[in-house]
Amino acid sequence: MLTKRIIPCLDIKDGRTVKGINFENIRDAGDPIELGALYAAQGADELVFLDITATNERRKTLAELVTRIARYVNIPFTVGGGIAEVEDVNVLLQSGADKISVNTAAFKNPGLVDTLAREFGSQCIVLAIDTRFEDGDWYVYLNGGRVKTDRKAFDWAKEAVDRGAGEILLTSMNNDGTKQGFALDITAQLSQNLNVPVIASGGAGTMEHFVDVFENAQADAALAASIFHYKEIEIPELKTFLYGKGVNVRF
Amino acid sequence: MKTAIIKYNAGNIRSVQFALDRLGVNGIVTDNPEEILSADRVIFPGVGEASTAMRYLKERNLDKLITSLQQPVLGICLGMQLLCRYSEENDTPCLGVFDVDVKRFTSPVENLLKIPQIGWNNITGLHSVMFEHVPENSYMYFVHSYYAALGADTVAITNYVINYSAALQKDNFYAVQFHPEKSAEHGSRIIENFLNL
Numbered sequence: 001m002l003t004k005r006i007i008p009c010l011d012i013k014d015g016r017t018v019k020g021i022n023f024e025n026i027r028d029a030g031d032p033i034e035l036g037a038l039y040a041a042q043g044a045d046e047l048v049f050l051d052i053t054a055t056n057e058r059r060k061t062l063a064e065l066v067t068r069i070a071r072y073v074n075i076p077f078t079v080g081g082g083i084a085e086v087e088d089v090n091v092l093l094q095s096g097a098d099k100i101s102v103n104t105a106a107f108k109n110p111g112l113v114d115t116l117a118r119e120f121g122s123q124c125i126v127l128a129i130d131t132r133f134e135d136g137d138w139y140v141y142l143n144g145g146r147v148k149t150d151r152k153a154f155d156w157a158k159e160a161v162d163r164g165a166g167e168i169l170l171t172s173m174n175n176d177g178t179k180q181g182f183a184l185d186i187t188a189q190l191s192q193n194l195n196v197p198v199i200a201s202g203g204a205g206t207m208e209h210f211v212d213v214f215e216n217a218q219a220d221a222a223l224a225a226s227i228f229h230y231k232e233i234e235i236p237e238l239k240t241f242l243y244g245k246g247v248n249v250r251f
Numbered sequence: 252m253k254t255a256i257i258k259y260n261a262g263n264i265r266s267v268q269f270a271l272d273r274l275g276v277n278g279i280v281t282d283n284p285e286e287i288l289s290a291d292r293v294i295f296p297g298v299g300e301a302s303t304a305m306r307y308l309k310e311r312n313l314d315k316l317i318t319s320l321q322q323p324v325l326g327i328c329l330g331m332q333l334l335c336r337y338s339e340e341n342d343t344p345c346l347g348v349f350d351v352d353v354k355r356f357t358s359p360v361e362n363l364l365k366i367p368q369i370g371w372n373n374i375t376g377l378h379s380v381m382f383e384h385v386p387e388n389s390y391m392y393f394v395h396s397y398y399a400a401l402g403a404d405t406v407a408i409t410n411y412v413i414n415y416s417a418a419l420q421k422d423n424f425y426a427v428q429f430h431p432e433k434s435a436e437h438g439s440r441i442i443e444n445f446l447n448l
Contacts, residue, residue: 002411003371003390040435045371071269076392076433096265098433121298123367123394167369195358197369220365250371250390 003250004214004242005045005221006235007199008228010035012051012081015065032065033072039228040075042235045250047073048101048169048223051081052144059088063095070096078126080169089116093124101126101169104142107149107156110163117164126199127165129153131186132173138186145173154189161194168194169223171201179205179227187217199223207233207241214247254446255290257317258282260307261297261329263430270432274443284316292446293320296432297329298394301353302341304333318346323448326426331419332397334426340397349419349426351402356411364412367396372409374417374429379406381418381425381444389437391417391429399428 011018016030036047049069051062066079079092080101089100106112106127116125130141131153138153157168168190172183182203191198197220200213204224213219227233239249256267256278264280271278271294278294279286287293295317297304308314317324317334326334333345338353345353358364371390374382391409398415401408407418409428419426425445431438 001372002368002393005370070266071272074270074273074433074435074439076394076430094265096269098263098266121300123298123369123396166367195361195365197365220370 007046007223008039009048009225047077066095099124101128103128113163122166126167127160128169169199175203181209182213184217191218252291254292256280256294261299263298267296293324295330296327301338302343331426374407376408391434393429
């Protein structure tokens with residue numbers, strides 16, 4: 001039986017992990033490869049590396065990093081952040097990334113999703129959506145949540161899937177950082193109405209939150225960052241807990 | 252020992268090479284017939300579309316080369332599907348090593364089954380030297396929209412609404428639908444078992 005996936009997310013800047021990390025057994029807390037390999041060994045099902053570098057050299061830096069990750073990490077991983085061109089994707093996949101995620105560039109140029117799916121296959125194209133609930137609905141935000149649009153998250157997700165996106169990574173800005181749980185309603189709406197996997201992101205604070213998003217919102221995967229980095233929840237205990245609650249997970 | 256990874260127009264070849272690296276084995280990515288024929292082990296990987304891949308192989312006579320190989324061959328994902336008789340993916344006749352057809356997943360109820368299947372699923376009914384020290388019900392990483400049906404050559408089964416071949420084996424040909432190169436320790440063990448045949 002296909003399992004629900006637990007996905008730690010690592011933010012990368014200039015080839016280093018940013019955001020607080022609290023791992024004593026890692027020699028260099030900033031090294032994304034060591035952290036990624038540790039999560040893989042602990043039973044993470046996939047990893048997401050989000051590049052927030054904003055320099056001209058970023059494509060080269062990122063490709064080098066991806067090659068190093070692919071060499072050491074024995075589970076699938078997705079790379080995202082600022083991907084706007086077919087050539088970006090080509091370089092990253094050739095370097096060893098399993099999937100790439102697109103966000104703002106795809107929204108501004110939806111044909112990019114078609115092109116990428118045709119060129120590389122839907123299975124490696126993850127559409128990331130940052131969304132905020134306001135005025136009675138969930139709206140798409142761009143540029144890392146700084147720019148509001150008047151497009152509803154569900155409509156954009158549906159269009160992107162029709163264009164060839166293979167998975168949706170949905171981040172609720174209302175929930176992100178609150179540790180009050182995932183946004184269950186929009187996650188459920190996407191998961192129940194789209195025939196691609198939905199990765200829920202934003203709001204994980206307790207192990208119960210993961211049960212809720214898998215059982216009540218039918219998410220296929222759940223992504224979190226700080227609770228793992230700060231060891232508030234460790235992956236082996238989370239999986240044991242989920243298993244005890246009847247959620248199908250991999251050991 | 253020389254391990255060749257067949258180079259063709261399909262993705263994910265780098266990941267296979269890195270998985271071999273982690274086992275201390277240098278995999279040579281090549282489409283040179285002599286290199287492939289002289290290798291002790293041949294890996295036929297792939298993520299992509301069946302008809303384009305078959306066309307590419309035929310144009311380079313790699314189709315005949317692959318089926319003539321006498322050394323152990325490991326097909327992975329699309330590589331496995333291409334070793335079957337026929338694929339529904341764009342109505343493609345394949346290499347015919349394994350006597351089964353490749354079909355598309357269909358959802359019995361709309362949106363019940365997400366296609367492609369993406370993620371970790373368990374493998375059962377293991378009976379191949381590939382699976383030595385790999386426990387029954389181990390989880391492997393799958394990404395695919397098409398599956399090989401069950402048949403006489405099936406040596407592992409996975410269920411995604413229906414039971415299908417997670418692995419096939421016939422003579423010197425071994426094949427897995429999942430990605431051992433991305434399936435953590437158990438996946439690595441399968442590659443190691445293949446190399447140690």
